[in-house]
Amino acid sequence: MDFMSSDEEFSLVMEPLKSSEETLEGIQNLISNYKIQCDQLVHEQTDLANMIKDSKKMTQDCKKRSIKLAKSLQEDKQSHQEQMDSEMERQGMLSQEEFKLMKDIQEVQAALREEEANFEQLKQQTDVFTIVPEKTVVFKGKTCDAGDVPMFDMTSRIVYPMVEGTALITFEEEEVAKRILSMKKHQVKLGEECHITVEAQPVQLILPELVEIHSEVCPQRILISNLPEMDMETLLDRLQLHFFHSKHGGGDVEHCEVLPDSGTVVLTFLKDNISKGLTEKEFHDVKFPKKIHTVRVTPFLNGKIVNLKTKMTVCPRTVLLTGIPRVRNDSLPDHVEIHFQRSSNGGGELEAFLYSPLGQHTSALFESVDPKKEQL
Structure with missing residues (x-):
């Protein structure tokens, strides 16, 4: 036999209570809440509209600023390009001026070298004339036109x-x-x-x-003329012996030779500038076997064909x-x-x-x- 538990035997049934929303006060509260929410939404919508408006204005301002900046950037770019072009043109002009200056410098240097060569040549020519002893010259000839003066001629x-x-x-x-x-x-x-x-x-x-010949005075050689007639070997020995002694203004003799068909002797010294003192004196008394004979000493000219x-x-x-x-x-x-x-x-x-x-x-x-x- 079954027995029921105490819970099953005694159950309590209660009626459900009515929700607060179904009451007038609850509805009013709910409406108030909705109204507050609506007011908040309207306010938020207004704020959002204002924000959208501000955003549009900001966007337009940014767009205007962007256009202005782009225009300014383009102008700056164009100005920079113009400056670059101007600088390139200036660099080109400077390069041309530098090239012209270098060319002028080279021409001046070439002209200077030519002037130095001419000066050296004139100096050597001056030495040729100034080293010859001065003499008193008396003109006993006749005058003629410059065109009638015979030119230098030579035999081939x-x-x-x-x-x-x-x-x-x-x-x-x-x-x-x-x-x-x-x-x-x-x-x-x-x-x-x-x-x-x-x-x-x-x-x-x-x-x-x-034929153009450039001549210069040789510092080591002298030309001896007005020689006596005698054995050539004895003549050369006497000349070397005389001009070897320092008391006669001479020095160590390197070579002595006779110029063919000229009746003159060329004496070469080991040292330079000995010949200058001898040619300045010009006439020298040389002791030969039978007598003392006066010989003439003149500068020896080195010649070089230049044309x-x-x-x-x-x-x-x-x-x-x-x-x-x-x-x-x-x-x-x-x-x-x-x-x-x-x-x-x-x-x-x-x-x-x-x-x-x-x-x-x-x-x-x-x-x-x-x-x-x-x-x-």
Whole structure:
């Protein structure tokens, strides 16, 4: 048998209470709360609208400021670019000025070097003239125009190497040489049944047309002239001995030589500037074996060619004969010379004849004795 528990037997049932919202007071409170919330929402909406308005205004201000800043930045950029362009142009002008200045400096330096070279040359020329002892000069000639003054002239001596089997003939008349050249081929008889054929060709020489020589006084050499006639070896020994002694103003002699065809002697000292004192005195009494003779001491000039112009000249009276074979005939040169002397062969009177046989090396010496003539 089942028994019910005390809880099941005694249960308490209570009616539910009505909510406070369903009461008038609760509703009024709720409405008041909603009204407060609504007022808060309206206030928040107003604040939000104001904030939106402020944000729009701020945005517009920022936009205007951005535009202004962008414009200012563009202007600054343009101004900076203009400054850069101006600076680049200025740098270019400075570079051009610097280049021009460098060029001017180089030109000035070149001109200065040229002036220094000219000054040195003038100084050397002055030394050439001032080192020569002064003399009293009395003019006894006649005056003439400046254009009539003869220019410096010189005689050419040309060594002409001859080819083997050739000959050179110089005629007295130019017309004879022209005639021989125009005939060109010539048969020269060596006997009754023997002859050779030679060819006449013009002789071309290279002659100096203009020669400029730069001269300067040599500090170690002297030129001794007015020498006595005696044995050359004894003469050189006496000169060296005299100018060796310091009491005569001399010093150690390095070399002593005779200048060919001049009758003068060149004395070279080991030290510089000894020659200056000797040339200032000019005349010196030298003791020779039989007597005391007065010699003259003058400066020795070193010359250097600084300008040389040449021209090709055809000898008007000399003819070159080529093609002369090797012939066992000692009278061959005589036959050739006689052949070109005969007028029947177109020849004429000869002034000179030079033969260079095969197997030998011969040189001819040409000397100009007249602008229109040459001497072999």
